[in-house]
Amino acid sequence: MEERLQKILARSGYGSRRTCEELIASGRVKINGLVAKLGEKADPENDQIMVDNQSVAVKQNLVYIALYKPRGVLSTTHSPDRRITVNDLVDTANRVYPVGRLDFDSEGLILLTNDGELANRITHPRYGHEKEYRVLVSKRPDENQINTWRRGVVLNDGYRTSPAQVTLESLYGKGAWLRIILREGRKRQIRQTGATLGLPVVKIIRVRIGNIHIGSLKPRQWRYLSESEIKTLKASQ
Numbered sequence: 711m712e713e714r715l716q717k718i719l720a721r722s723g724y725g726s727r728r729t730c731e732e733l734i735a736s737g738r739v740k741i742n743g744l745v746a747k748l749g750e751k752a753d754p755e756n757d758q759i760m761v762d763n764q765s766v767a768v769k770q771n772l773v774y775i776a777l778y779k780p781r782g783v784l785s786t787t788h789s790p791d792r793r794i795t796v797n798d799l800v801d802t803a804n805r806v807y808p809v810g811r812l813d814f815d816s817e818g819l820i821l822l823t824n825d826g827e828l829a830n831r832i833t834h835p836r837y838g839h840e841k842e843y844r845v846l847v848s849k850r851p852d853e854n855q856i857n858t859w860r861r862g863v864v865l866n867d868g869y870r871t872s873p874a875q876v877t878l879e880s881l882y883g884k885g886a887w888l889r890i891i892l893r894e895g896r897k898r899q900i901r902q903t904g905a906t907l908g909l910p911v912v913k914i915i916r917v918r919i920g921n922i923h924i925g926s927l928k929p930r931q932w933r934y935l936s937e938s939e940i941k942t943l944k945a946s947q
Contacts, residue, residue, distance in 0.1 A: 712751040715739065718759065720826025722766050725807045727830045738762050773804045774940050775822040776922055780929035785811040785820060796820060800932050809833060810841075810919070813898055818843070818916030819924040821935075828944060832920065833895065842918035845888045845900055847909040850881060855907045859890075863903050869896065871903055885912065 719730035719739070731748060733739055739746040740760045746752075752759055759766040777796055779785065784795045785808045796808050800822060809821040809829045823829055832839050851859075859876045875891035890900060904911040917924045921942045922935065935943070 712753045715741070715746055715750050715752050715759070716748075717827075718752060718754050719761070719766065720830060722826070723805050723807070723824030724761060724766075724826060725829065726809075726826055726833055728833075729807070730826065733761060771804060772825045773802055773806055773823060774825065774828075774935040774943075775800055775802065775806060775932055776924070776927065776935055777820050777822060777932040778924060778927040778929050779812050779817055779820045781815055781817045784814060796822060799930055810895055811897070812914075812916060813901075816914040816916070817929060818914070819919055819922065819927075820916070821919055821922065822932075832943075839893070839920045840918070841892050841895060841916060843890045843892070843900060844879065844915045844917055845890050845904070845911060846882060846885060846913040847888060847904055848885045848912050849909055850884065850886050851878065851888070851907075851909055855909060856888075859903060859907060863906050865899075865902050865906055871896070871899060 715734060716727045716730040719725075719733065720727045724730050724733060734746050734748050734750075737745050738761055740763075741750065741752050742758050754766075777800060779796055779799075782794070783799065784793055786795050787797050787807055789795050797806065800806065804824055806822040806824050807829065809823060810833050812818060812820055821832070856876050856878065860874060862871045862873050864870045872892075872894050875889075877889045879887040879889045892899070900914055901911045922939055927933065
């Protein structure tokens with residue numbers, strides 16, 4: 711049965727649908743020897759689908775991994791300048807992709823999987839999966855700064871952040887640890903919001919994505935998700 715090409719690729723472990731659309735748009739995907747175009751459909755049972763001239767294996771074991779990404783590691787599958795990536799830290803025979811991103815200087819929980827459908831739902835803003843962070847700022851926030859962060863902040867480029875849950879966790883020297891829960895994941899959002907409010911961010915640790923908690927994982931450590939975690943994560947779609 712024919713279905714959209716990006717859906718087939720996502721199910722085959724090539725990343726989220728958005729990532730697969732980028733693969734197609736870049737001319738790296740072929741159907742029966744012809745370069746595919748966005749919007750095309752294919753029958754995975756009867757058509758030959760190739761990515762970078764390698765046949766696509768539609769059926770494969772689905773893998774779900776929780777990793778504690780340290781600072782100084784890229785949240786990508788490969789690095790053009792040989793910097794360490796999250797994929798360098800996990801030992802699995804399956805091709806997996808990071809779900810969402812943590813910037814180079816941030817650390818904490820990141821998920822890796824070859825389930826493109828689930829990855830798409832976790833990262834797409836419309837589904838609003840919560841992401842929880844511990845954030846160290848270099849100054850002690852006042853009540854007005856915290857309330858403003860909760861309501862939403864207009865950043866330098868005009869983007870207004872969505873309301874967030876922000877609580878003062880503890881004081882730390884001249885600064886403080888904040889607990890922040892977001893339902894959006896704009897690039898460097900926490901750092902930009904802190905800077906806008908006069909609260910420079912020193913450290914970011916992501917401790918939860920949806921129902922998946924970082925638990926006792928230490929930097930560079932990883933584990934497979936349990937069956938119950940996978941079931942709950944899918945049920946929350």
